[in-house]
Amino acid sequence: MNRAWTLSIATVLAVQAAGCASLAPRLASRPPACSDMTVQIYFEPDSAEVTDEGRAVISAAAAQAKTCKVDRVNVLGLADAAGAPQANLELSQRRAAAVTRTLTAQGLPTAQFEEAAAGQAGAVTASGDIRPLRRRVDVVLKLSAPR
Structure with missing residues (x-):
């Protein structure tokens, strides 16, 4: 039994x-789900050059987005509070532009980009603490299923 x-x-x-x-x-x-995705690309101090790590993050995000319909790409450049506000705004603009160029080189549609820069705005809290890791660009990919 x-x-x-x-x-x-x-x-x-x-x-x-x-x-x-x-x-x-x-x-x-x-196919992978086509849901919105957010990635952060970090930079060296006082630099707007996309690092090897940044290119790898962008490449992975672009590869996933290529299977979807790209509705919009928001690119926001940021800077920390070290230095002059105008210089930080310009640095964050250069960072956003560098990431946009790298994303378009990966084949994402340029017509769908919204590029902005915040400089050091938001880098200091109301209590006066400096927020770390503001040397970055935030990328939000708004994706939907292909038609």
Whole structure:
């Protein structure tokens, strides 16, 4: 009786495994979901040059976005509070432009870009604390399913 019970369980497990295996190709070939995505590209101090790490983040985001309809791309350049406000605004503009160029080089549609710069606005809290890691560009990809 023990042997028959073991054989029955083995048969059930084999049937279940076969069923899962038949679903695997369909699940693996399913296109990724086209939902909005936000990525952050960080920069060295006083630099607007996209780093190797930044290019890797942009490349991965662009690859995922290429399977979707790109409705809009918001690119916002930021700077920390070190230095003069006008210089930080210009630096954040250069950072946003550098990321936009890198994104378009990856094949994203330029007509859908909205580029902005905040400089050091928001880099200091109401209590006077300087927010770290403001040497970045925030990219929001608004995506939808392809038509």
